[in-house]
Amino acid sequence: xxxxxxxxxxxxxxxxxxxxxxxxxxxxxxxxxxxxxxxxxxxxxxxxxxxxxxxxxxxxxxxxxxxxxxxxxxxxxxxxxxxxxxxxxxxxxxxxxxxxxxxxxxxxxxxxx
Amino acid sequence: xxxxxxxxxxxxxxxxxxxxxxxxxxxxxxxxxxxxxxxxxxxxxxxxxxxxxxxxxxxxxxxxxxxxxxxxxxxxxxxxxxxxxxxxxxxxxxxxxxxxxxxxxxxxxxxxxxxxx
Numbered sequence: 001x002x003x004x005x006x007x008x009x010x011x012x013x014x015x016x017x018x019x020x021x022x023x024x025x026x027x028x029x030x031x032x033x034x035x036x037x038x039x040x041x042x043x044x045x046x047x048x049x050x051x052x053x054x055x056x057x058x059x060x061x062x063x064x065x066x067x068x069x070x071x072x073x074x075x076x077x078x079x080x081x082x083x084x085x086x087x088x089x090x091x092x093x094x095x096x097x098x099x100x101x102x103x104x105x106x107x108x109x110x111x112x113x
Numbered sequence: 114x115x116x117x118x119x120x121x122x123x124x125x126x127x128x129x130x131x132x133x134x135x136x137x138x139x140x141x142x143x144x145x146x147x148x149x150x151x152x153x154x155x156x157x158x159x160x161x162x163x164x165x166x167x168x169x170x171x172x173x174x175x176x177x178x179x180x181x182x183x184x185x186x187x188x189x190x191x192x193x194x195x196x197x198x199x200x201x202x203x204x205x206x207x208x209x210x211x212x213x214x215x216x217x218x219x220x221x222x223x224x225x226x227x228x229x230x
Contacts, residue, residue, distance in 0.1 A: 033218070042203060043221040088156065100146055100158025100171055101219070 002027050004091050006104035014112055016078055021107045023072040023089035031092040032072050033101065034063050036085045043088065046074075079111045115140065117222035119204050125228045131192040134225045138185050138206030145187040146219060147179060150201040159202075162187055191227075199229045 003026040013019050023032070031050055035043040047056045049065035049072060056063050060083065062075045072089055086108045090101040118137040126132050138145050147159040158171035162181035179189040185206075191198055205219035 035221075042223045043205075043219075045218055045220065048218055090156075100148070100161055100169060102158070103148075103156035105155045 002029070002091060002093060002102045004089060004102050004104040006087075006089055006107050008107060009105055010108045012110045012112065013076075013079055015080055018078065019076050021074040021076075021087055021089075021109075023074070023091075023104055025070050025072075025089075025091045025102075027070075027093075029067070029070075029091045029093060032065055033090045033092075034072070034074055035088045035090060037088065037106070038085050046087075076109075081111050081113060084109055084111045117204055117206050117220055119202075119222035119225050121225060122223065123226045123228075125230060126194050127230050128194055128196060130194050131190060132194060132227060133188055133190045134202055134204075134227075136187045136189075136204030136206075136222060138187070138204075139220055142206035142208050142220075143185050144207045145181055145185060146205045146207075147187070147189050148203045148205065148221075149173075150203055150224070151199075156203070159189065194229045196229050199227060201226050 005024045007022050033048055034046040036046050037043045047063040049063060052067040054065045060077045065072045074087060086106045088103050088106045090103045092101050117139055120135045136145055144163045146161040148156050149159055150156045159173055159177055160170045160179050161168050165181045176192045179187060181187045201224045203221050203224045205221045207219050
């Protein structure tokens with residue numbers, strides 16, 4: 001059974017600081033996703049990572065994937081208040097089969113001025 | 114371009130009742146997935162439909178069922194509601210079925226928030 005663990009689950013940080021959210025998963029996978037959810041809203045796709053060593057960046061967010069370590073990171077650079085949200089990683093089973101994604105519990109991020 | 118549309122957005126039911134939730138995917142998307150989100154269990158996969166066929170099902174009891182129509186619209190049904198079914202039910206659509214690597218980026222709807230009293 002595929003398990004996905006995120007840490008930390010809760011993070012309060014100040015504007016301007018850097019921080020990293022970690023996502024570990026238990027079995028081989030060929031696709032990893034990062035999503036953002038604002039309070040009371042739906043999930044917004046941020047990144048799709050498909051291969052070992054993949055790195056994607058959008059603004060102050062950068063995601064990377066190490067398939068050998070079964071680890072993905074979401075790095076926040078010089079955080080701003082607008083990045084406050086809950087961030088989820090999600091992993092698909094290996095083989096690209098028609099299995100649903102397994103989500104982590106989410107990291108609730110609060111960025112204070 | 115319209116996004117994924119879910120109806121109703123909010124509903125309140127009592128134990129023992131049944132509920133039907135509807136999802137209209139993005140035009141051209143043929144895969145529709147359903148997820149349940151609760152504070153305790155987080156996001157859990159319910160089922161996925163592609164071309165009117167259920168291709169996979171998560172670990173939920175048979176009270177949870179769904180279907181997909183020829184226009185890709187999908188419905189899910191929960192019968193004999195229990196208090197623990199209170200949750201945000203999210204529908205997501207994607208352009209291709211999951212067999213196409215990398216193409217299975219899910220676009221989520223706003224969700225249907227179900228409260229069971």
